[in-house]
Amino acid sequence: xxxxxxxxxxxxxxxxxxxxxxxxxxxxxxxxxxxxxxxxxxxxxxxxxxxxxxxxxxxxxxxxxxxxxxxxxxxxxxxxxxxxxxxxxxxxxxxxxxxxxxxxxxxxxxxxxxxxxxxxxxxxxxxxxxxxxxxxxxxxxxxxxxxxxxxxxxxxxxxxxxxxxxxxxxxxxxxxxxxxxxxxxxxxxxxxxxxxxxxxxxxxxxxxxxxxx
Amino acid sequence: xxxxxxxxxxxxxxxxxxxxxxxxxxxxxxxxxxxxxxxxxxxxxxxxxxxxxxxxxxxxxxxxxxxxxxxxxxxxxxxxxxxxxxxxxxxxxxxxxxxxxxxxxxxxxxxxxxxxxxxxxxxxxxxxxxxxxxxxxxxxxxxxxxxxxxxxxxxxxxxxxxxxxxxxxxxxxxxxxxxxxxxxxxxxxxxxxxxxxxxxxxxxxxxxxxxxxxxxxxxxxxxxxxxxxxxxxxxxxxxxxxxxxxxxxxxxxxxxxxxxxxxxxxxxxxxxxxxxxxxxxxxxxxxxxxxxxxxxxxxxxxxxxxxxxxxxxxxxxxxxxxxxxxxxxxxxxxxxxxxxxxxxxxxxxxxxxxxxxxxxxxxxxxxxxxxxxxxxxxxxxxxxxxxxxxxxxxxxxxxxxxxxxxxxxxxxxxxxxxxxxxxxxxxxxxxxxxxxxxxxxxxxxxxxxxxxxxxxxxxxxxxxxxxxxxxxxxxxxxxxxxxxxxxxxxxxxxxxxxxxxxx
Numbered sequence: 006x007x008x009x010x011x012x013x014x015x016x017x018x019x020x021x022x023x024x025x026x027x028x029x030x031x032x033x034x035x036x037x038x039x040x041x042x043x044x045x046x047x048x049x050x051x052x053x054x055x056x057x058x059x060x061x062x063x064x065x066x067x068x069x070x071x072x073x074x075x076x077x078x079x080x081x082x083x084x085x086x087x088x089x090x091x092x093x094x095x096x097x098x099x100x101x102x103x104x105x106x107x108x109x110x111x112x113x114x115x116x117x118x119x120x121x122x123x124x125x126x127x128x129x130x131x132x133x134x135x136x137x138x139x140x141x142x143x144x145x146x147x148x149x150x151x152x153x154x155x156x157x158x159x160x161x162x163x164x165x166x167x168x169x170x171x172x173x174x175x176x177x178x179x180x181x182x183x184x185x186x187x188x189x190x191x192x193x194x195x196x197x198x199x200x201x202x203x204x205x206x207x208x209x210x211x212x213x214x215x216x217x218x
Numbered sequence: 219x220x221x222x223x224x225x226x227x228x229x230x231x232x233x234x235x236x237x238x239x240x241x242x243x244x245x246x247x248x249x250x251x252x253x254x255x256x257x258x259x260x261x262x263x264x265x266x267x268x269x270x271x272x273x274x275x276x277x278x279x280x281x282x283x284x285x286x287x288x289x290x291x292x293x294x295x296x297x298x299x300x301x302x303x304x305x306x307x308x309x310x311x312x313x314x315x316x317x318x319x320x321x322x323x324x325x326x327x328x329x330x331x332x333x334x335x336x337x338x339x340x341x342x343x344x345x346x347x348x349x350x351x352x353x354x355x356x357x358x359x360x361x362x363x364x365x366x367x368x369x370x371x372x373x374x375x376x377x378x379x380x381x382x383x384x385x386x387x388x389x390x391x392x393x394x395x396x397x398x399x400x401x402x403x404x405x406x407x408x409x410x411x412x413x414x415x416x417x418x419x420x421x422x423x424x425x426x427x428x429x430x431x432x433x434x435x436x437x438x439x440x441x442x443x444x445x446x447x448x449x450x451x452x453x454x455x456x457x458x459x460x461x462x463x464x465x466x467x468x469x470x471x472x473x474x475x476x477x478x479x480x481x482x483x484x485x486x487x488x489x490x491x492x493x494x495x496x497x498x499x500x501x502x503x504x505x506x507x508x509x510x511x512x513x514x515x516x517x518x519x520x521x522x523x524x525x526x527x528x529x530x531x532x533x534x535x536x537x538x539x540x541x542x543x544x545x546x547x548x549x550x551x552x553x554x555x556x557x558x559x560x561x562x563x564x565x566x567x568x569x570x571x572x573x574x575x576x577x578x579x580x581x582x583x584x585x586x587x588x589x590x591x592x593x594x595x596x597x598x599x600x601x602x603x604x605x606x607x608x609x610x611x612x613x614x615x616x617x618x619x620x621x622x623x624x625x626x627x628x629x630x631x632x633x634x635x636x637x638x639x640x641x642x643x644x645x646x647x648x649x650x651x652x653x654x655x656x657x658x659x660x661x662x663x664x665x666x667x668x669x670x671x672x673x674x675x676x677x678x679x680x681x682x683x684x685x686x687x688x689x690x691x692x693x694x695x696x697x698x699x700x701x702x703x704x705x706x707x708x709x710x711x712x713x714x715x716x717x718x719x720x721x
Contacts, residue, residue, distance in 0.1 A: 046551055047481075047625030050473035066473070075629045082480060 010054060010062040010197035014176055016169075017083055017121070019108055021101040023070030025128045028159040029093065030069050033169050038160050045071040047079040055173050063173050064197060084115040088185060088193030089122045089176050091168060094143075096127045096156065097135040102143065107207030109150060119191060122179065123152045124172045131158040226519040250592045319718050433698045434475040441467045459603035471614030471656035475695075478621040478702050481628060485705035492712055504715075508708055515704050523646050536560060546643040548635045549626035556615040560654065563608040567661045570596055571668070598681055605662040609655065613692040616651050617699045620644075624706045637711035644707075648700040652693040660690030682684055 018026045027042050027049065031055040034051040049069040054062050068087065070080035078147065093106055105125065112121060125147040127138060147154035153171065157164040179185040180194060187194050431439075440463030466472060489508075496504060537557040544553050596604075627640065662685050670678040 043551070047629070048477060048623045050470040050477075052468070052470070076625065079477075079481070079625060079629065 013064040032159040086186040086192035099137040106207035127156040130156040465610035469614035474618040474621040482702040485709040
């Protein structure tokens with residue numbers, strides 16, 4: 006356990022049922038591929054530290070949401086407090102790609118007044134022979150919404166790290182530039198705990214001096 | 219750790235002397251008490267060097283536990299439990315809280331200074347002093363027949379509190395329990411006073427002192443305090459490993475708890491608005507049904523179960539029981555994560571408790587000892603860290619399970635079980651989980667006392683206390699989280715009623 010990180014970002018992972026959200030997250034946080042996976046109930050929670058620059062760590066809290074419609078009223082509640090999101094579709098399932106619009110509309114309604122930085126993820130890219138969505142059209146759609154596009158595979162561990170760290174870096178840049186700010190009552194970005202040994206000893210010295218005067 | 223000990227020692231002596239002053243004529247009742255404990259001692263032939271301190275400790279405890287029951291029986295169970303919940307003792311008595319049939323969710327009182335009370339009260343309750351434990355241990359290590367010690371140890375030392383309570387149940391029934399808690403409360407108040415004078419600045423669990431907050435707020439505060447602590451003393455590697463709140467969060471316990479609170483809160487609002495919209499007979503009928511649900515949430519089974527076998531449960535039993543209860547719930551989720559975590563913990567304990575068997579040949583014995591020693595290279599700090607980690611993990615898993623259950627009860631497919639049946643299964647599950655935590659904490663302390671044979675008492679004692687404290691806290695968190703399920707089942711009951719005519 007490492008308690009020292011610069012920021013904590015909350016990321017939400019959404020997309021149709023069975024596109025592989027939980028598998029992607031588990032590959033990222035646990036480093037393994039779960040062959041069989043029960044459908045997610047409501048929401049699930051994961052976390053991992055990411056080093057975006059040497060010595061600069063960000064803690065990611067990842068919210069895994071159920072794709073099933075019946076849990077929508079639960080998962081909706083989690084948009085608001087997310088700073089970033091991975092919107093997944095399955096490249097072998099055209100329907101899941103067509104639903105990307107709806108997912109974006111859905112989040113837009115529930116994230117107000119905040120914003121989520123999304124990345125579009127074409128998942129299961131190991132199954133290229135069964136592909137139903139071309140890279141080109143996915144990139145086009147992503148660009149139309151100002152998102153990046155990346156293709157991943159949890160089974161073969163392709164681009165899984167990259168998908169999460171790229172998104173984290175993008176958010177970090179926005180935070181650095183002040184375009185995203187830490188706000189009271191919003192959990193999307195929180196500042197972390199940095200050792201401040203020097204700082205605190207300075208304080209001690211100061212207060213001692215004051216006493217002596 | 220050392221500065222903490224420095225503060226503690228004088229306070230302990232003070233607390234003990236106060237208890238002695240306030241002791242009600244122990245001589246008069248010690249006979250009857252002896253009768254409760256004697257058969258137990260007889261059945262287990264132990265070296266007298268080991269037995270004595272234990273016997274005395276349980277005597278002390280039972281004396282104080284039995285006595286007030288005679289004077290306070292008229293007070294009645296309800297008032298006693300309420301009082302208990304309002305004082306710091308609510309949490310030491312959290313096992314006790316479930317022994318009583320009241321188990322109200324006392325989120326607001328989560329551990330007002332429990333840590334203080336317990337550490338001190340440990341002594342005042344006549345639990346063997348750390349030095350006694352370590353002398354016992356030294357004797358034990360000298361003996362060849364270690365197996366027998368193992369048999370006794372779950373009843374020994376700091377676990378005295380639990381085993382004596384259950385002994386009392388066996389012999390005299392419920393009234394003793396309420397009386398016993400009354401006594402605990404009395405001692406608790408005394409101890410509180412002593413502590414208030416002595417040591418107001420207590421470390422880790424300080425965050426728990428906050429009142430009127432939700433369970434997750436309380437736990438979040440604990441975690442944040444601990445985070446501040448760790449970032450200020452980065453060098454204290456070992457310390458970091460024993461921060462319950464941080465670990466609880468690491469296992470996603472906080473997130474699950476917040477999610478559960480959210481579902482619970484939403485359901486509560488719905489239930490209220492439905493109740494407001496009803497009137498007359500309809501309202502009465504519904505209220506009656508909701509009352510039945512509430513009864514199922516009262517955890518009454520705890521004490522009846524207690525006097526059955528107190529034998530150590532096998533891994534499969536826990537897993538089987540959880541699986542069975544879960545199938546009764548009929549939610550399409552399973553407790554696999556929890557049972558897996560629990561089994562891993564148990565394997566660890568079993569390994570570190572493996573002892574050379576007496577009937578083995580000398581050579582085998584030698585090899586065994588070598589192996590055991592290797593495993594037992596775990597320092598008491600290692601065991602402490604593992605114990606706290608395990609408790610945090612099991613609690614987080616349990617609360618995660620409750621959260622999933624709530625989500626499925628609210629949004630799952632059609633149900634073939636009634637809300638009341640589900641409530642019963644859930645309350646049974648809560649009992650099983652809390653018992654499991656109690657068993658685990660005993661086993662961890664067995665590991666600690668065994669490994670810490672050569673340690674100074676003032677090193678070993680706070681660790682043992684910390685393990686018990688966190689186990690007791692964990693049980694309280696689970697019970698409080700369980701109570702959060704009530705509105706969820708209420709709304710599911712109401713919804714199933716309105717859906718029925720249509721179907």
